[in-house]
Amino acid sequence: MSDAPTTSDGLRVFKPKPSLPPPPATTGVIGWMRFNLFDGIGSSITTVIGLLLLGFLAISFYEWAFVRGVWEAASRQECRLSPTEFGTCWAGVEFWFTRFIYGRYPDAEIWRLDLMAIVFIAWMAPLWAPKVTAKVMVGLSAILVFPFMAGYFFLGGDRNWFMAIMVAVSMTWFAGTMIHVAACLLTGKGLGHWIITLSGFSSRDDRTHKYPLLMAAVVAFGIVYFVIQSWQLPIVGTNHWGGLFLTLVISGIGIASALPAGIVLALGRRSEMPVIRVMCVTFIELFRSVPLITILFMATTMFPLFLPEGVVFNKLASAIVAVCLFSAAYMAETVRGGLQAIPKGQYEAAEAMGLGYWQSMGLIIMPQALKLMIPNIVGSFIGLFKDTTLVSIIGLFDLLGMISAISQDPQWIGLHHEPLFTAALIYFIGCLAMSKYSQHLERKLGAGDRR
Amino acid sequence: MSLETESTPEQIQSAASDEVVISLNEVNKWFGEFHVLKDIDLSVYKGERIVICGPSGSGKSTLIRCINRLEEHQRGDILVNGVTLDSNLKNIDAIRRDVGMVFQSFNLFPHLTVLENCTLAPIWVRNMPKREAEEVAMEYLTRVKIPEQAEKYPGQLSGGQQQRVAIARSLCMSPQIMLFDEPTSALDPEMISEVLDVMVELAGTGMTMLCVTHEMGFAKRVADRVIFMDFGEIVEQNTPEEFFENPKSDRTKLFLSQILAH
């Protein structure tokens, strides 16, 4: 072409064509429906049948739950008679709801559980606040330090020297965390910064900064320790624990211990030292090839046989140990899968740079592997949360155990459907929350580094 | 290192001295039954630049990976900076601190930013304060001409940029020896030269370099010595002029005719 621009030495100048928007597709709701739901006769019939089925189910449910729902009654008999026949007895669920949540925990002490729930939420919530610094510390302490405080509030009674110290540490830590969060939100600087500034150490060498921090921690601990020294809570034995509370205790401990234990086992399984490898493989295969219910039964029936005379046996403790061992074995395989997905070049690059085994694991391999594993890890957590229902079979009254307890209450005898539906709803909410959070986490962590 | 040397394809002045930094003595290695390295004898002088070439599977990668003990040899001795490579972990750590390596597939850490990739080893292996490590990293990122990418993740960079980051990452450990395992083989043609430019510049600083590469232009311009390997043996080694003009073995001649045919 003659009008094409040329450079001074006669070459045609290449000018890329402009990018155009894609051709208009069948978009919009109507287009989507036509394309996905009514794309031909077969598809249309399936859609119509599906919709009819769905509508039928929805109407039946509506009738069962709402039209026939009875909210005020003193017994199941009353529900069945008035105002409609075979009323759906939500009154029973309502009456027992506190028990679903707290089990047989004494009414006067329930505040302790509520308080711990609030403390835990307050401890974890800062992780979502962008302004807060030292998030790793806050999150780790919520998992490692909080259990001592919670354990004491749940159980009460005397504290031996260890628990006395740990409860004080835990309370001090919580107070420190809250002050730290407040400082971060209000001033943009964390607690550590203020302690260093106010103690006049900010002008000194960085290395001396740990002294005022240590001092502050020790003083705060001392104060808390002496203030709470003579304070005591009435004892509530684990036989009173139950309901959703017990479910959360068992699955919470199981979840918190599963990941670290799983990582250790998975690394052990890949170890070059045969003794460690064989031990880990044996453990993993043993616990993976036995159903959880069997482990639970063995833990609660056979384990006491081996205990020396006079040692008190706690059914809850052995159930928790069983759940932890089982979930650790499963998590180990999940972690191993994640480790295998990391290319060999990553190990080699880390090695060639002179990083040691633990450094390359902690800095290079694990962060990548854990990210890949999030869906599987959360899957295991959800599984564990649901599997804890099995403890009701060995006589612990977790949420499901309480549900079956209601049907044996003389006043509500035979009431199954409504409480079961309630339990299903609670489990559904819990699991959905975990699953949604994992998807959020995946998206957030995946945002930075597309490969 | 001035700009002229980059733009004119002249031979870069040799920086080789007569101090031996790497010496391999009768090195043999097997993968199971397979004899990969056969009686390798090699002395590398300080500041020397060696290009290793040879057909695929001839043991080039294995040879240079033995030098920082990513692979273990079974017979013979390897001395790096006077330290013997054996199962003594202290020696291995010491050598890895002084020997940098650049891989064909970059092997950047995808979960860390470019800057974090570069500061990781100085901070954790050399105990360098973070701020200082970042300054050093920015200096090297500037030298490989991508300081503006420091905050990006490797996945957001082109292959050529990634390989330059990988070179900067190695240099941040201030190594005395650099090993390159086909650094341009995984790159699109238009990105090869940007990586070679960086390597040429590095050669100009007097770094001891061992490069496995088939970039013959690079070899002619930079190498003090070209080594040709086949079947786990060093078939021939010579200065680039002699090697390309006047090969001593029929195997070398055939290989050269194959790679220079197109």
Ligand SMILES: Nc1ncnc2c1ncn2[C@@H]1O[C@H](COP(=O)(O)OP(=O)(O)O)[C@@H](O)[C@H]1O
């Ligand atoms: N880890 C390994 N296990 C077994 N054989 C290997 C391993 N690595 C390389 N080899 C074999 O050793 C030979 C030399 O490999 P390599 O040093 O990578 O060759 P080059 O880099 O010259 O292409 C090849 O035949 C390869 O298949």
Ligand SMILES: [Mg+2]
């Ligand atoms: Mg190779």
